[in-house]
Amino acid sequence: MMATRTDINGISELQQRASRANRPIRGIISDLDGVAYRDDDPIPGSVQAFRGWHERGVPYAFVTNNSTKSAAQFAAKLNGMGIPATAAQVFNTISAVSILLQQRWRPGTPVFAIGEQPLLEALEESGYRLTGTDAEVVVLGFDAGLNYAKLRGAIRAALAGATVIATNPDVLTPVHDGYDPCVGVLTAAVAAAVPSATPIVVGKPHPFMIEQALKHLGTRKEETVMIGDQIATDIVAGQRAGLRTILIASDVPFNAVTGVVPERIITSLLDLVDVVSEETGAA
Ligand SMILES: [Mg+2]
Structure with a gap:
């Protein structure tokens, strides 16, 4: 028998992995x-x-x-390429953030959000009030229109004690001609300015x-x-x-x-x- 590093209930890690790999997908x-x-x-x-x-x-x-499209929009994009998909088959960080908010913050809680329209609409539809001041929660999502005023809004809310939630940790996103900076870069900027604000990251x-x-x-x-x-x-x-x-x-x-x-x-x-x-x- 092969030497193994770990034994779990007498079954080696390698044996477990091999038996899983033999199962049908x-x-x-x-x-x-x-x-x-x-x-x-x-x-x-x-x-x-x-x-x-x-x-x-x-x-x-x-x-x-990716938080720039709704599940229905992702399904439409897939269908347009010839990949059969319905909105129910798509799970993205928009719904993940909305579910997290609903689990922890009451409806009407003021939220400062950086993101594109589908994310902002989903937050409002989930019952949260989008605001520029007095936010209790900061949501950071991908925003091709990111600017200084938005960054300042997020940092000021975080300085005042708001909880920071990021849709995903990715620092780069692949595009047709290379890479674009992603939400992780924005999150790092906020964390650099407000080290006490440990962001909650909901995506993979x-x-x-x-x-x-x-x-x-x-x-x-x-x-x-x-x-x-x-x-x-x-x-x-x-x-x-x-x-x-x-x-x-x-x-x-x-x-x-x-x-x-x-x-x-x-x-x-x-x-x-x-x-x-x-x-x-x-x-
Ligand atoms: Mg990927």
């Missing part, structure tokens, strides 16, 4: 940017893979740290959205995979949620995370098409 949770598409172009193979799973009745859902690597997606699929954890292109967010979040994880090696560089190894690394979603079992083909 019956449900798929996928990242969007870098897996389904990059900017406005589908990643090669993604349309064919998702269409194949759709036609065979394999359940799938999408999780994204927090497993919250993946847990919601898993509930939607209704598949078992050991038969569900999280597919992503980033170890620090997708793979860590998938493992925290107890899922099997697959890294797609795309042209978007990823940072290795000590001790975090995906079950499999693929170069195209087409590598997975044949290993995914149909629900009706249960052993």
